[in-house]
Amino acid sequence: MKFSRPQWLPILSTGLFLTASVSLLGFAPSSSRSDLLRDHALDGLPKLVTGATAAVNARDFEALKPFTEGEVKTNFGWIKETTTKKWQSGLLTPPKTTEEGKPTSAEQFIVFHEWHTCESDGDHIHRVVKDGAGGDIKLGEEIKETDPFGLRVRHHELQIHVDAPAKHLYATDTVTFEVLPGERKPYGLFRISSDYKIQELKLGTSSGEAVPFQQVGGIVAFQLPTEDKFALYLKYDGVVDHNGSDYFRSDEATINSYFYPHTARQPATATITLTSPAEWKGVAIGELVSTKVNDDKTETATFKNDLPVVFYTVDMGKYKVTERNYKGRKIATYLLSDNPALPDRCLDLLQKSLDYFETNFGKHPYSRYAVVETKGPFGGALEAYSFATFGAFTLPGTIVHELSHTWWGGVVPSSYTRSMWNESFAEYSDELFQRSQGLEKTPPEERLLQSRQRRARAFQNWTMTKAHDTSDNAQASVGYGKGPLVLRVLEDEIGKPVMLKAMQTFYKSYPTGNSAEWSDFEKIVNMETRGDYRWFFSQWMERTGLPTAQLKNVLLKKVGSGFVVTGDIEQTAPIYRLKLPLQLKTALGETTQVIVAKDALTHFTLKSRTKPTRLFVDPQDNVPLTLSAGKGNPLIYKFK
Structure with missing residues (x-):
């Protein structure tokens, strides 16, 4: 799902243009500018960019050594883990504000970038440093995606409209940022999909003061306002055309991957106003606030999501909509298939699983839930908490798994930067529901033997606490495969009633707006059992393989x-x-x-x-x- 080695000249000239032409962005070059760029712009940097990018794309630690300060396997361990086949790269020079209030460029980074589907890899940012021994410039440590760089995104005010035939999305987003206590940096960084190019960045509103920034791939560096809480108005657009997710077709579109700014994939609330093409309907996360058909037959709908979540999705298409009122909640199917029996099959299963999860985990946080079908090149199904998107051959069977993500990944957020614990929970929740319906069967001996033989070769490369990239088969097998098996073992260890109570407590008491990990659930298990299950989480989740x-x-x-x-x-x-x-x-x-x-x-x-x-x-x-x-x-x- 990812993707030629770029030549250094266009890459470097792009980076240098934004750096040397900073006056166009609202600030001027300063004499205090780093001598890194001055000394090496025509010599060291081209060699660094070209050589490092070639080595990264070859997954070659030895080839990276001449370009790296420190331990190459520590700084660039990610090249052996990434599923991205070919990385592009660019020079990023953040605008920094001095104590006198004058902007300057004092640091530089090389950004390795490419488009990424959600819940997978991200762009990688490495500092450009001076080698202490010879004075050569090299690549230093990475600013990892798990590092918010002193900032949190708290809220989005998104407005989206599309040119479907051109596969083009246009958006504005007024983003509320917060500087984390004691963590103010000289400049700000946020991430957004490399599909989108920032056209304007202003303080507060569309009429506010222009904020200096530079974008390389999916990384945006900007001059940090002096306030600890501030809003930035972004205007951006891009062509969206991928396999697996994020695409336009003649009768539908699905937009899933970071079409909004974020820091460290941390949860945020949002209000999304979506204008869909004529005869299309749009769906976004949250409660439907308003909808209207415009004079040109386009439809504008506003959705308000007060639950801080990590991942947002927007779907739109020529759907056949079937709605049902169930226990004060509106449930619906948005289908492209001409199958008269499918809506009821989907809604019947949705009702049963919704009842089971509310009884055993806690109340569903939305007054609506929709099953949305796509017929494009979609990789399976994807949760969106108040709805989910379902690809070919996934309906109705995967509804239970995706619905459970409202609890596991939605209310209790998962960032997929450290683990995919919530995929294990979703698979296990699906299994719990199937057992409640009397659908569990003892596996035939021959199939059980084959399964145990296959397991001897599986789960060998990743632990449950580190498998996080759903686009990597080895990691996904741990999250979706090993994880639910281990949760079933925990159920047998502490008893099903205690297990369900622990899941209820996890759901109801986890702090809103913070991503969870396996260690957080371990604390809940210890509390509910009044015991110490460190041994269990250590042996099952911090080891590779199986016994x-x-x-x-x-x-x-x-x-x-x-x-x-x-x-x-x-x-x-x-x-x-x-x-x-x-x-x-x-x-x-x-x-x-x-x-x-x-x-x-x-x-x-x-x-x-x-x-x-x-x-x-x-x-x-x-x-x-x-x-x-x-x-x-x-x-x-x-x-x-």
């Missing part, structure tokens, strides 16, 4: 009128603490006993009135085990 176990030394003895089975559960390092169900099958039925395996070799003794025919470790697959190398199933023992 490997097998039966060893199994013996069957006739003792009196019954039988005794002894044996061992052998674990391969690292050792886990596991509650394992051991099932004995006899001619009269099955009996199950749970043991705690917490050593490399854990001995067990089982008793049976009749002769057992088979011993099976965890036949329901409640514990996500992998299998040791070899033929057969080392978790099943058949008695002769």
